[in-house]
Amino acid sequence: MKALRCHAHGAPEDLIVEDVPLPSPGPGEVRIRVAAAGVNLPDALIIQNLYQLQPPLPFTPGGEAAGWIDAIGEGVTGVSLGDRVAAMTLAGAFAEHVVVAADRLIAVPDGVPLGVAAAMTMAHGTAYHALAQRAAVQPGETVLVLGASGGVGLASVEVAKAMGARVIAAASAPDRLALARERGADVLVDYEAGDLRTALREAQGTAGIDVIVDPVGGSLAEPAFRSIGRNGRYLVVGFAAGTIPAIPLNLPLLKAASIVGVLWGAFTVREPEQHRANMATLYAWLLDGRLQPLISRRFPLADAAQAIRLMMDRKAAGKIVIDVCADGPDRRP
Ligand SMILES: NC(=O)c1ccc[n+]([C@@H]2O[C@H](COP(=O)([O-])OP(=O)(O)OC[C@H]3O[C@@H](n4cnc5c(N)ncnc54)[C@H](OP(=O)(O)O)[C@@H]3O)[C@@H](O)[C@H]2O)c1
Incomplete structure (x- = not known):
């Protein structure tokens, strides 16, 4: 063969x-x-x-x-x-x-x-496992997706919309954001065009974001985490940027928010029935x-x-x- x-x-x-x-x-x-x-x-x-x-x-x-x-x-x-x-x-x-x-x-x-x-x-399976089992996203919650035009990112936009969430899609260029808009994203943020935290504050106000899907890592992680709301869940999915971010641990305390790891491959092995149901x-x-x-x-x-x-x-x-x-x-x- x-x-x-x-x-x-x-x-x-x-x-x-x-x-x-x-x-x-x-x-x-x-x-x-x-x-x-x-x-x-x-x-x-x-x-x-x-x-x-x-x-x-x-x-x-x-x-x-x-x-x-x-x-x-x-x-x-x-x-x-x-x-x-x-x-x-x-x-x-x-x-x-x-x-x-x-x-x-x-x-x-x-x-x-x-x-x-x-x-x-892998893309939709990871997105659904992250949003449903790891973050327990509820209809009406706001989900921020970083790298929103990539494999896991665009799948997360689609899955979050299907779960009834309001979606903020963040990506590096207008044409990439347009893909997220076509898949239902409600708000678009270009993280190459300006300060991510300022843009997220404009998008979400002081309430803060409920759930953040991060398949990118690098320099986006800390400003994104600083934009999370009370009881927020920050989903650590991957490090496409090539750098593993270090979030100061006072931030989860001050925000009363959680950093939640997503390990989809291991999940499919340990919980095959749930994986098949997903x-x-x-x-x-x-x-x-x-x-x-x-x-x-x-x-x-x-x-x-x-x-x-x-x-x-x-x-x-x-x-x-x-x-x-x-x-x-x-x-x-
Ligand atoms: N934890 C898990 O269970 C799990 C499961 C599946 C995948 N992953 C991980 O999730 C990450 C994304 O995987 P994927 O297949 O969705 O990748 P992908 O399709 O390449 O998407 C990655 C996105 O990250 C952004 N990005 C920012 N800086 C980048 C850089 N230096 N190089 C490449 N992309 C960069 C890109 O969007 P912009 O250009 O718009 O910034 C791109 O759309 C990977 O790290 C992968 O290992 C984890």
């Missing part, structure tokens, strides 16, 4: 598409014929050896896939060949087939295109039109490295999807 391979840590341009042996599922595993794979910032980090989890070299990057089950390992029950599924893989999804543990599969309902399913697992909710919202995930670019597997380059260069908007195989049982990738 064809796979994008990382033989030495480095740039996307060092990755090569090559033939590798078709993997076989072991006990408790299934093999997915990959229709599509979503691209995420961790793909750019993992090939540079900058991610917290690191597969041994050589490896195939790709953290999420959707496709059809095409081989079933010993002891696996409750699934059939041809089932439409999505899975978080950490690595391995940028290939024609990927083997995953059967208990990690998400059933993809009819009507949900596999290319969209591939794009939703994804079922997200698919239902997709099917009734409440979510319209933005897939801004699609690439064939041969050009997957270009997609990772876009992520690395801060040029991606919403999600980028790699179309891998179009010849599954239902031919509807």
Whole structure:
């Protein structure tokens, strides 16, 4: 089978598409014929050896896939060949087939295109877990999303709106903010155009913001936290800016607010039933039109490295999807 391979840590341009042996599922595993794979910032980090989890070299990057089950390992029950599924893989999804543990599969309902399913697992899954389980967002609360045009960011805008929140979207340029507006953001803040704290005070007044989704970190975190309200929840999602912020601990005290960590990958392993329920909710919202995930670019597997380059260069908007195989049982990738 064809796979994008990382033989030495480095740039996307060092990755090569090559033939590798078709993997076989072991006990408790299934093999997915990959229709599509979503691209995420961790793909750019993992090939540079900058991610917290690191597969041994050589490896195939790709953290999420959707496709059809095409081989079933010993002891696996409750699934059939041809089932439409999505899975978080950490690595391995940028290939024609990927083997995953059967208990990690998400059933993809009819009507949900596999290319969209591939794009939703990590971004929308993280956004929903963060907002629902970690922050318990209530209708009418105000949610600030930093990096609001990125994968997790734009998904957080959509999910927060679907949960009935008022959304302040913050991003680095007017065209990126326009994407958040199209997904329902109520207020737009350009953090490259001026002081973030001043803009947030204008947007929210003295009441303060209820929930902050931060997949960016860096210099945005402290002014954002200073804008939080009483009983606010600051969701630490990621550090796309490359710097881990240090928030002075007098601030949570003075604000009577919480800093809440989000570790979605571990959540999917420790609470698989809740993860499946979350994804079922997200698919239902997709099917009734409440979510319209933005897939801004699609690439064939041969050009997957270009997609990772876009992520690395801060040029991606919403999600980028790699179309891998179009010849599954239902031919509807
Ligand atoms: N905690 C969890 O469970 C979890 C789950 C999934 C992802 N994550 C993390 O969440 C973060 C975002 O992932 P993603 O896939 O959504 O990434 P993404 O699509 O690249 O979005 C990141 C956003 O951050 C902003 N940004 C600011 N400075 C940046 C920089 N120096 N480089 C790149 N982006 C920068 C960009 O928006 P502007 O250009 O508008 O500023 C961009 O839209 C990553 O750190 C990832 O590891 C965490």
